[in-house]
Amino acid sequence: MKSFIIEGGHPLKGTIEPQGAKNEALEVISACLLTSDKVSISNIPDILDVNNLIKLLADMGVKVEREGSNTFTFQADDLNLNYLQSDDFVKRCSSLRGSVLTIGPLLGRFGKATVAQPGGDKIGRRRLDTHFLGFKHLGARFVHDDERNVYQIEAQHLKGSYMLLDEASVTGTANIIMAAVLAKGTTTIYNAACEPYIQQLCHLLNSMGANISGIASNLITIVGVERLHGAHHTILPDMIEVGSFIGMAAMVGDGIRIKNASVKNLGIIPDTFKRLGVRLKIEGDDIIVPHQPHYQIESFIDGTIMTISDAPWPGLTPDLISVLLVVATQARGSVLFHQKMFESRLFFVDKLIDMGAQIILCDPHRAVVVGHDHKRTLRAGRMTSPDIRAGIALLIAALSANGTSRIDNIAQIDRGYENIETRLNMLGAHITRSDD
Numbered sequence: 001m002k003s004f005i006i007e008g009g010h011p012l013k014g015t016i017e018p019q020g021a022k023n024e025a026l027e028v029i030s031a032c033l034l035t036s037d038k039v040s041i042s043n044i045p046d047i048l049d050v051n052n053l054i055k056l057l058a059d060m061g062v063k064v065e066r067e068g069s070n071t072f073t074f075q076a077d078d079l080n081l082n083y084l085q086s087d088d089f090v091k092r093c094s095s096l097r098g099s100v101l102t103i104g105p106l107l108g109r110f111g112k113a114t115v116a117q118p119g120g121d122k123i124g125r126r127r128l129d130t131h132f133l134g135f136k137h138l139g140a141r142f143v144h145d146d147e148r149n150v151y152q153i154e155a156q157h158l159k160g161s162y163m164l165l166d167e168a169s170v171t172g173t174a175n176i177i178m179a180a181v182l183a184k185g186t187t188t189i190y191n192a193a194c195e196p197y198i199q200q201l202c203h204l205l206n207s208m209g210a211n212i213s214g215i216a217s218n219l220i221t222i223v224g225v226e227r228l229h230g231a232h233h234t235i236l237p238d239m240i241e242v243g244s245f246i247g248m249a250a251m252v253g254d255g256i257r258i259k260n261a262s263v264k265n266l267g268i269i270p271d272t273f274k275r276l277g278v279r280l281k282i283e284g285d286d287i288i289v290p291h292q293p294h295y296q297i298e299s300f301i302d303g304t305i306m307t308i309s310d311a312p313w314p315g316l317t318p319d320l321i322s323v324l325l326v327v328a329t330q331a332r333g334s335v336l337f338h339q340k341m342f343e344s345r346l347f348f349v350d351k352l353i354d355m356g357a358q359i360i361l362c363d364p365h366r367a368v369v370v371g372h373d374h375k376r377t378l379r380a381g382r383m384t385s386p387d388i389r390a391g392i393a394l395l396i397a398a399l400s401a402n403g404t405s406r407i408d409n410i411a412q413i414d415r416g417y418e419n420i421e422t423r424l425n426m427l428g429a430h431i432t433r434s435d436d
Helices: 022-034 048-060 087-096 097-110 129-135 172-181 196-207 239-252 267-275 318-328 349-354 389-401 420-425
Strands: 004-008 012-016 038-042 063-067 070-074 111-116 143-145 150-156 160-162 186-190 211-213 217-222 233-236 251-260 281-282 286-289 306-309 335-339 356-365 366-370 382-384 404-408 431-434
Touching: 012 239, 012 366, 012 420, 022 038, 022 070, 022 097, 022 196, 048 063, 048 087, 048 097, 048 160, 048 356, 070 251, 087 097, 087 251, 097 111, 097 129, 097 172, 129 143, 129 160, 129 172, 160 233, 160 382, 172 217, 196 211, 196 233, 239 251, 239 267, 239 286, 239 318, 239 389, 267 306, 267 318, 281 389, 306 382, 318 335, 318 349, 349 356, 389 404, 389 420, 420 431
Parallel strands: 012 251, 038 233, 160 186, 306 335, 382 404
Antiparallel strands: 004 404, 004 431, 038 070, 063 070, 111 150, 143 150, 186 217, 211 217, 251 286, 281 286, 335 366, 356 366
């Protein structure tokens, strides 16, 4: 098992640039299945989840060419549809969460797809009901294969329909959009997810010849077209990585510039860090986080304790709750974190408590953090990364701790962060990778 060995207490200083957005990459790469023409995508992050999806597409018969360090072309003009029925394909999909995003394009273009329960983070149940309900609205039929525990989805002709989603699921919205762009008639999706990466997917599809309106709203209208063609697309910087770097800079930074952060697409992420007292300076599209010996948690106008909770976009992304919680451990004041969208994402806080953090885990969804105000430094320790975002939060904690920490199961971190130890070591961190 691969691990990180982190020597804490070294301040970070300098400039760092975020990678391309993981979640957007999974969506737009899957969209390449909708056309037989070449689609070129730039700023693809070199991370485990994305690389595994690219390899899966190649095994499906997609022609993949690497044009540069982060630019690929994809051409799905000769897919092996028989492979999609194989046990190997089902097994691969079961270990890769991003594989669920191939269902919509395959259903939309070929009228059939196989659905296996996808893998990914162990952060609680992540159901596919929204995907299924959307496909049913478009006229798809589901047949359960009891022997292999998979669903076969079939539709001779998808037909546009009005639908009100039961939740603003990001992957559900993306899948339904990709299925609907080639359906006959008009599809209207209400309560659609509208985060920047969904917007980016819609822009790519429109550049491929789709007819999508209502982009950036929760009411998306899609007029089906006969076929899509090739296009070029550039992926946005990863907002979660930007937020992670802000958290590191607040905890252990001696002045850090986050370059090309696409500030306009960060939503309320900067303001949420400011609620914890973190000072940010915006210069063009860069974010500068100065050294701060103290940062004071704000209270609400009526004087009550600050509460930070996640919500669908334009609310705070749940992927940053772990990072914000770690930052709060060294703030001045107290804050209640309410993780509403996933029931297991706060279970990593016991590792922070072992490191000396003052945290009360109220229930699976709520935790109160009493900040140390840098008067008590976290203790080094050995821990295991349970998921991508908890993993980076534990890495931030270890960077600020006294002594040498070890984080096991860093494959979880590698799933979402490109070459993270090298990039942080260039800022002054002392992180080594161990294969022991």
